[in-house]
Amino acid sequence: MIKTDIIIIGAGPVGLFTVFEAGLLKLKCHLIDALPQPGGQCAEIYPKKPIYDIPGYPSILASELVDKLMKQIEPFNPGFTLGETAQTIKKNSDGDFIIKTTQGTSIKAPVVAIAGGLGVFTPRKPNISNLESFEDDKVFYIVKEPSLFKDKEIVISGGGDSALDWALFFAENYASDVKLIHRSDNFRAHNDSVQRALDYSKQGKIKMILNSQVSGISKNENKITLDVQSKNNDLSKINCDNWLPLFGLTPKIGPIGDWGLEIQKNAIKVDNATDYSTNIDGIYAIGDVNTYPGKLKLILCGFHEAAIMVQSAFKKVYPNKNNVLKYTTVTGIKGF
Ligand SMILES: Cc1cc2nc3c(=O)[nH]c(=O)nc-3n(C[C@H](O)[C@H](O)[C@H](O)COP(=O)(O)OP(=O)(O)OC[C@H]3O[C@@H](n4cnc5c(N)ncnc54)[C@H](O)[C@@H]3O)c2cc1C
Numbered sequence: 359m360i361k362t363d364i365i366i367i368g369a370g371p372v373g374l375f376t377v378f379e380a381g382l383l384k385l386k387c388h389l390i391d392a393l394p395q396p397g398g399q400c401a402e403i404y405p406k407k408p409i410y411d412i413p414g415y416p417s418i419l420a421s422e423l424v425d426k427l428m429k430q431i432e433p434f435n436p437g438f439t440l441g442e443t444a445q446t447i448k449k450n451s452d453g454d455f456i457i458k459t460t461q462g463t464s465i466k467a468p469v470v471a472i473a474g475g476l477g478v479f480t481p482r483k484p485n486i487s488n489l490e491s492f493e494d495d496k497v498f499y500i501v502k503e504p505s506l507f508k509d510k511e512i513v514i515s516g517g518g519d520s521a522l523d524w525a526l527f528f529a530e531n532y533a534s535d536v537k538l539i540h541r542s543d544n545f546r547a548h549n550d551s552v553q554r555a556l557d558y559s560k561q562g563k564i565k566m567i568l569n570s571q572v573s574g575i576s577k578n579e580n581k582i583t584l585d586v587q588s589k590n591n592d593l594s595k596i597n598c599d600n601w602l603p604l605f606g607l608t609p610k611i612g613p614i615g616d617w618g619l620e621i622q623k624n625a626i627k628v629d630n631a632t633d634y635s636t637n638i639d640g641i642y643a644i645g646d647v648n649t650y651p652g653k654l655k656l657i658l659c660g661f662h663e664a665a666i667m668v669q670s671a672f673k674k675v676y677p678n679k680n681n682v683l684k685y686t687t688v689t690g691i692k693g694f
Contacts, residue, residue, distance in 0.1 A: 359456075359464045359465070359466055360388055360437060360439075360463070360464070360465040360466070361465075361466050361467065362386050362387060362388040362437060362465065362466075362467045363380070363385040363386045363387065363467055363468065363469065363671075363675050364376070364380055364385055364386070364387045364388075364467055364469045364470070364471050364668075364671055364675075365387075365388055365390065365444075365455065365457055365465050365467045365469070365470045365471070366387050366388070366389045366390070366436075366471045366473055367389075367390050367391075367444045367457070367470065367471070367472045367473060367474050367614065368389070368390075368391060368398060368472065368473035368474040368475055368645070368647070369389040369390075369391035369393075369396035369397070369398065369438065369440070369473075370391075370396075370397065370398020370399060370400065370473060370475045370645060370646075370660075371397070371398060371400055371423060371424065371427060371645075371657045371660065371661075372398075372473045372475070372644055372645030372646070372657070372660030372661065372663070372664055373389055373391070373396075373398070373471070373473035373645070374389075374396060374397075374424070374427040374428065374431055375427060375430075375431075375660070375661050375664050376471055376473060376644065376664040376667070376668065377389070377431040377434055377436045378427075378430050378431050378434065379664050379665045379667075379668045380434070380668045380671065381431065381433065381434030381691075381693065381694075382668075382684075382686065382689070382691075383668055383669075383672045383681060384694065385668065385671060385672060385675060386434070386435075386436070386437075386694070387434070387436045387437070388436065388437035388438070388439065388465050388467070389436055389437070389438050389439070390439045390440075390442060390443075390444045390457065390459060390463075390465065391438075391439075391440050391441075391442075392441070392442065392443040392444075392478050392479070392612075393440065393441070393479070394440055394441040395440065396424060396428060396438070396440070397420075397421070397424035398475050399420075399475060399476065399646075400420035400421065400423055400424050400657075401420070401421060401424050402479055402500060402502070403479075403500060403520075403607070404420050405419070405420050405421035405424075405502060405503075406419060406420070406421065406501075406504055407419065407420055407523075408420075409423060409657070411656065411657075411658060412657060412658065413658065423657075432693075433691050433692075433693025433694075434693055434694065435693065435694060439459060439463050439465065441461075442459035442460055442461045442463055443459060443460040443478060443612065443613060444457050444458075444459055444613065444614065445457075445458055445459055445460050445613045446458045446613070447470065447617050447641075450466065453468065453640075454466050454467060454468050455467060455468070455469075455470050455640060455641070457470065468640060468674050468675050469640055469641075469642070469671040469674050469675060470640065470641045470642070471641075471642045471643075471644060471664075471667060471671070472614060472619075472626060472636075472641065472642065472643040472644070472647055472648075473643075473644050473645045473647060473660070473664075474611070474612070474614055474643075474645075474647040475645055475646040475647055476607065476610075476646055476647075477610045477611040477612045477614070477624075477647070478610055478612040479500075479607050480607060480608045480610050481499035481500060481605070481606070481607050481608070482499075482605040482606055482607065482608055483499065483603065483605075484515070484571075484572060484603050484605070486572070486573070486574060486575055488575065488576075489575060492575055492577075492582060492601075496575075496582045496599070496600055496601060497575070497582075497600070497601050497602075497603070498600065498601075498602050499602075499603060499604070499605075500604075500607075501524055501602065501604075504527065504528070504531065504532055505532065507528060507532050507533050507599075507600060508532045508533070509532070509533070509534045510532075510533050510534060510535075510598075510599035510600055511533070511534060511535040511537075511581075511597070511598040511599050511600075512528060512533045512535070512536055512537070512598060512599060512600045512601070512602060513537045513538075513539060513572075513584060513596055513598045513600070513601045513602070514528070514536065514537070514538050514539070514601075514602045514603075514604060515538075515539045515540070515571065515572055515601070515602070515603040515604065515605070516540065516603065516604040516605050516606075517540040517541070517542060517544070517545045517546050517547065518545075518546045518547055518604070518605070518606055519546075519547045519548060519551065520604040520606060521538065521540070521547070521602075521604040521605075522538075522545060522547035522548075522551040522552060522555050523547070523551060524602065524604060525538045525555055525558075525564050526551060526554055526555060526558065526564075529558050529563040529564045530563075535565075535598075536563070536564050536565070537564070537565045537566075537567060537596065537598070538555065538559075538564055538565070538566050538567070539567045539570055539571060539572060539586060540566070540567075540568050540569075540570075541569065541570065541571045541589075542568070542569060543568040543569055567586060569588055569589040569590075570586050570587060570588040570589065571586070571587060572584045572585065572586055572587075572601065572603070573585045573586070573587040575601065578597055580599075581597050581598060581599055582597070582598060582599075582600075582601060583595050583596070583597050584596045584598065584601055611624055611625075611626075611647070614626070614647075617638075617641075618637075618638060619636050619637060619638060619641065619643070620636065620637045622649050623649060625643075625646075625647060625648055625649035625653075626643035626647055626648050626649065627648070627649055627650070628642070628643050628644075628648045628649070628650055629650070630650035630651070630652075630653075632670070633666055633667055633669070633670030634648060634663045634666060634667045634670075635667075635670065640674055642667045642670070642671065644660055644663040644664050644667050645660035645663065645664075646660065648663070669681065669683075
């Protein structure tokens with residue numbers, strides 16, 4: 359059994375920064391994440407995109423932000439259980455919580471901070487029966503490493519921001535041939551991206567196949583062949599190296615939804631007037647996973663929530679101790 363002061367569910371940017379804020383108060387943390395690496399959405403969905411609204415960084419790649427957060431929390435030596443989903447929670451006779459993961463790891467602490475973001479990532483997949491056998495080789499639902507598609511002929515499906523952003527990116531970098539298949543001729547992406555994609559289409563940098571969708575996939579030596587069906591039921595075939603159906607991720611709160619927490623619109627309701635506590639004493643929710651009037655799902659806001667939350671957590675861990683806010687410029691960083 360792993361014992362700690364705060365169990366943090368979710369090693370996204372907010373979970374990671376919580377370790378830092380808790381460390382300043384000498385509270386030890388253990389993080390659990392269903393993904394095999396830390397970074398949450400930044401690492402899983404958009405590692406190579408620049409973020410422009412992190413204070414002090416005019417521009418920083420999402421993956422770089424994760425690296426810097428990992429460096430910043432190093433002195434506080436957090437524990438990590440990665441690649442495992444927090445499945446169940448129970449209250450122990452001594453008042454602590456015990457969380458068990460899908461792989462059977464048990465972690466015990468007086469405080470739980472849920473920083474579960476969108477929840478467990480589940481991409482929306484096209485309904486094609488033999489798709490699984492091509493996954494992570496020819497078919498990808500998330501672009502983690504763009505250089506993988508260098509000089510490749512790729513087909514992207516989708517009409518939202520993710521599909522358009524990556525079509526534009528690959529048309530400008532890496533890929534040798536980019537086709538965009540969309541089931542309609544209306545896009546759900548930002549107007550600016552749609553306009554640029556239409557311009558690229560006129561210039562022949564992106565080939566757009568509208569009012570159509572992929573209805574089948576088969577192996578073709580080292581490549582794949584996609585069956586494309588138009589709205590008028592015309593059938594055609596496309597040979598390519600990779601297919602990226604980018605239909606977005608279904609936000610699923612996952613097992614946490616069954617823990618007796620008050621859920622509103624797929625997020626955990628918290629008290630934002632005080633400390634981001636949930637309806638269960640000792641359990642907090644911070645970052646994208648929570649909701650309250652005026653909530654903004656931004657990294658910046660999650661960082662703020664983490665700083666407030668750990669002050670309250672300190673009182674739970676040490677009910678008889680007083681904590682006085684001290685500036686890091688005065689105390690420096692004393693790790694443990
Ligand atoms: C394309 C895109 C661009 C964005 N650009 C910006 C931007 O420019 N600026 C900005 O501020 N924000 C941006 N965001 C939003 C930002 O990424 C989120 O606000 C931020 O990631 C929230 O951090 P988090 O730590 O709360 O959650 P997440 O990053 O979602 O991390 C949550 C983690 O919890 C894990 N988890 C969930 N449930 C469990 C469980 N039961 N057990 C174990 N692990 C679990 C998940 O696997 C995940 O890794 C963008 C988002 C996207 C998708």
